[in-house]
Amino acid sequence: MNKINLYFYSITLIFFLSTLILLLSFSKFYEFKGNLNNYLLSLLSNNSNIIPKFKEGRVWEIDLTNNQIYFFENGKLKTIIPIAYQAPYGRWYQTPTGYFRVGIKKEKHISSLFPVYMNYAVQMYEDFFIHEIPYYFNGQRVSSDFSGGCIRLEKNYAQKFYNLAKKDDLIVSYLTFDNLKIKKQFHPPVDYKNFFIRQRFNNPLRTKYFRGEDRRIDYIQHAGLDLSPLPIAKDLNVYSIYDGIVVKIVENGKEDHGLGNTIIIEHQIENKKIYSLYAHLSEIDKNLKINNFVKKGQILGKIGSTGFGCDYWRIGDDGCQNNNPLDIHLHLEIKNKPILESPIPAECEIKNIKTKCYGYTPHNPDKFGYFDPLGFIFEKK
Numbered sequence: 141m142n143k144i145n146l147y148f149y150s151i152t153l154i155f156f157l158s159t160l161i162l163l164l165s166f167s168k169f170y171e172f173k174g175n176l177n178n179y180l181l182s183l184l185s186n187n188s189n190i191i192p193k194f195k196e197g198r199v200w201e202i203d204l205t206n207n208q209i210y211f212f213e214n215g216k217l218k219t220i221i222p223i224a225y226q227a228p229y230g231r232w233y234q235t236p237t238g239y240f241r242v243g244i245k246k247e248k249h250i251s252s253l254f255p256v257y258m259n260y261a262v263q264m265y266e267d268f269f270i271h272e273i274p275y276y277f278n279g280q281r282v283s284s285d286f287s288g289g290c291i292r293l294e295k296n297y298a299q300k301f302y303n304l305a306k307k308d309d310l311i312v313s314y315l316t317f318d319n320l321k322i323k324k325q326f327h328p329p330v331d332y333k334n335f336f337i338r339q340r341f342n343n344p345l346r347t348k349y350f351r352g353e354d355r356r357i358d359y360i361q362h363a364g365l366d367l368s369p370l371p372i373a374k375d376l377n378v379y380s381i382y383d384g385i386v387v388k389i390v391e392n393g394k395e396d397h398g399l400g401n402t403i404i405i406e407h408q409i410e411n412k413k414i415y416s417l418y419a420h421l422s423e424i425d426k427n428l429k430i431n432n433f434v435k436k437g438q439i440l441g442k443i444g445s446t447g448f449g450c451d452y453w454r455i456g457d458d459g460c461q462n463n464n465p466l467d468i469h470l471h472l473e474i475k476n477k478p479i480l481e482s483p484i485p486a487e488c489e490i491k492n493i494k495t496k497c498y499g500y501t502p503h504n505p506d507k508f509g510y511f512d513p514l515g516f517i518f519e520k521k
């Protein structure tokens with residue numbers, strides 16, 4: 141071995157050893173409970189990407205796209221809690237999206253469905269909880285395939301969340317467009333880079349109660365996609381996703397069935413008639429009339445909160461709670477018939493009243509003539 145080779149090998153060895161030491165010390169650092177969280181927070185506190193959706197009060201934002209829970213107090217980011225795992229996308233019992241309130245808390249909790257412990261359980265919505273990764277009575281951890289729609293946290297984070305969450309704190313559970321882009325042939329329905337997915341397709345909404353008990357046993361499922369603007373959004377226009385013809389315009393309060401100002405456009409896509417429905421608009425372009433041709437990307441109106449029980453959608457259970465902030469969002473449906481109700485007729489029971497299904501279906505909406513707008517017009521980046 142000559143001198144140069146010896147020199148080269150020693151340098152490589154020193155480099156290798158120092159990298160190993162560095163890696164080991166880093167892993168020790170990460171092992172230390174809580175430090176990772178502080179480290180993330182310090183990284184992200186200067187990151188303007190995390191924009192609070194509300195400037196007042198205590199708000200838990202559950203970002204299901206990035207698997208993080210952000211806690212804001214009066215618009216200030218206080219802590220970040222990583223999600224270990226959630227229910228897989230598309231299952232009927234998927235983690236719900238929407239606005240909720242922190243409900244009951246159970247430090248020691250046994251599942252009502254399976255023989256497992258789910259400790260540090262905090263109720264987010266009906267029987268959907270945020271809790272420690274469940275384990276069997278023999279101490280074995282439950283696999284991540286086990287899906288009940290709940291959100292699972294590692295023990296130290298579950299404890300932390302359990303201790304910090306207060307009853308009635310606002311919860312906003314949502315998806316982002318971070319890993320999505322619009323397909324080339326379509327125009328986005330809104331300026332989606334400044335919007336979040338407030339409610340996804342197939343999202344469960346509990347409706348039926350056990351007789352005499354304050355417990356709901358059945359659910360209906362969201363037939364569209366709800367898109368809400370971030371506080372920084374400036375462009376609140378609604379755009380036609382594709383070339384088409386105006387086939388229906390419904391005004392708020394006139395047979396709108398809770399959808400508010402609504403417009404339906406007929407498209408010819410790959411030799412099939414497909415309809416896009418835009419609901420809850422604050423206004424529809426006054427010049428648009430039935431049978432008008434609209435171009436892909438043409439403005440149809442502006443997002444709003446029209447419709448629902450008392451003519452407006454509000455954040456909360458009931459549109460009539462006037463103290464609650466308005467829930468401004470676009471309800472977008474893609475379906476195979478130009479009607480407000482479900483293309484395949486079905487009965488939805490809401491507050492013990494049976495009606496045709498508008499915006500929701502009794503089971504997976506793709507069995508009732510709807511398409512998931514997220515998969516129809518968006519694709520993975």
Ligand SMILES: [Zn+2]
Pocket residue numbers: 339362364365366470471472499
């Ligand atoms: Zn909706």
